Amino acid sequence: MSEPLFDYLLRLGDERLVLGHRLSEWCGHGPILEEDIALANIALDLIGQANLLLGLAGEVEGKGRDADALAYLRDAREFRNHPLAELPNGDYAFTMVRLFLLSAHAYCVLDGLRSSSHQELAGIAAKAFKETTYHVRHSAEWLVRFGDGSEESRRRVGTALEEAWRWTGTLFLADVVDQELQARGLAPDPAAAAPAWRALVDAVLERATLPPPSAAPLSGRGYRRGDHTEHLGHLLAEMQVLARTHPGAEW
């Protein structure tokens, strides 16, 4: 059985890698120049965080794998990100809704993780917390503009919220890995973030004049066993193509 901290770091790292990758797909295709720049900033923050987290994961594992080996040479079944991160970008409403829900989640988790007894992890969490604060702010402002903007934006953001909401049911589940880390003072209880997250989400939805979504969240913690959507396979095929085609090559 692998070291729980290794699994935990993969979860954090994979999520940021996959979400950062999705956001980077917008580069050159955003709705306005200023947003191309903003999204690229957020993507860079996330990929940077992934680099640190996966790098630490490789050290903890102790088998000589670095961040690139973990990012570019694992199959979809070995990835530990939450499925919401891997869904296609959709329209800008879905992109912002998904970014908001996941950043708000990250914000609440990182808040607790800053006090991890693992010094390096605490340091990464502190840096990521500052960056994530901005991600929440930026995406929240868009939700408000979409909800309290035009007829069309309201319709689109409503649809996006219903779709994304289905995936949020599994954000706060704890398993043996989480319990073990909590016992060691390395990471907070995932469920502890739920009330703060809900409060944050409700506050933004209210500012956006949007009703809370009615979609019933899906259950299932399978993503921690590598049960993903079909989207992740395609994402990784594209992302990993060069590393796979030229094994051992340096770039």
Place this chain on the structure above:
Amino acid sequence: MSGPDAPADDAEAGESEWPLWEVFTQPGAGRPHEHAGSLHAPDAELALQNARDVYTRRGEAVSIWVVRSDAIVASSPSEAGPFFEPGNDKAYRHPQFYKVPRGVRSV
């Protein structure tokens, strides 16, 4: 160009560019804010966020001001003479005008 009282027509609004804002950044504590450039934003909050993303990626600022371009009042070049020259020849406003005995410090 859409101003504060532009017609509330969605189709037309989508076609105009968001208003122009001027961005001023303060490179460090105690230094003055300098003009960094401009950008387009629909409102003040996004103007501030965009300014942060566009003009401070390389850590160039500790503070940002954004101002709508049409709120800026500027002096006119044709008035530059009467506007600025009288100040240039009032020597008594410059420290060099005053003679201080040699060796006296901090005056």
Place this chain on the structure above:
Amino acid sequence: MSQTTPDASRSPADEPARLAAFEARLAAGDSIEPKDWMPERYRRQLIRMMSQHAHSEIVGMLPEGNWITRAPNLRRKMGLLAKVQDEAGHGLYIYCGTETLGVDRRELIRQLLDGSAKYSSIFNYPTLTWADIGAIGWLVDGAAIVNQTMLAKASYGPYARAMVRICKEENFHKRQGYEILATLMRGTAAQRAMAQDAVDRWWWPSLMMFGPHDEQSPNSAELLRWGVKQRGNDELRQRFVDQTVPQAIAIGITLPDPDLAYDEVAGHWTFGEIDWAEFWTVVKGQGPCNRERLGARRKADADGAWVRAAAEAHARKQRERARSQAA
């Protein structure tokens, strides 16, 4: 907009006197600012040149953006994303500089999308391999830097200032591209072949970036007289070749020009003649990717219309609420 209202305090009869004064200012190396009087032709040339430059930065995001999702490791992924982001920023600085001349950015973008505005033809070539990203950084950004360093002294203040900011940020772009190729040339046989193939395809188009020979360039003479350009096309092209050939030699890349030879006496690298037929074909819109590039920009603009409109609708609602609260 008060920033751009031209100084209208004198009568049309002063025209020749004002023109003489303007040219004297240029000769003295003065900076022309937005509210200064300027000949209409100067204003038009600047709008054309600056907007074309801005369009090029934006369209330039596409060939490189094409490889962000396939960048081969995390460092390259972040480096490329940061570079493309910088290009968006550069386009933005220059559009805003152009707006000081009294034209709306929306109008400039409309000209790009309806095909009436030009942008640098180099971006109409496809990026077929990862090595193309290295070649673009090294050669295309390298050529752009030669041009931009000169433009940092342009006579129009807002353009020069945008260029100073851009030049500072460009440093890492060229270095990143060169490092990518250098790494490939130290790699596997397949990687070395990839690098050489990319340079074979990007070398000549990079030379074409400097435009036609000065005698065939309709705008050159005027732009030189007005201090918008300080050097001719051929001089800049020669400067680029002279600085680039040793860089190619240093990493073992062969430039695809059998006529390339060092002239000891002149102290320059002489090079072969550019295929001007290809140059004019691509400039006129029949390059390999012209349609794809514009198509991508049109789609982004169309898909984004509702987003821009929503933000404006929200801003309008906020203003109305503020007004009714104040009342």
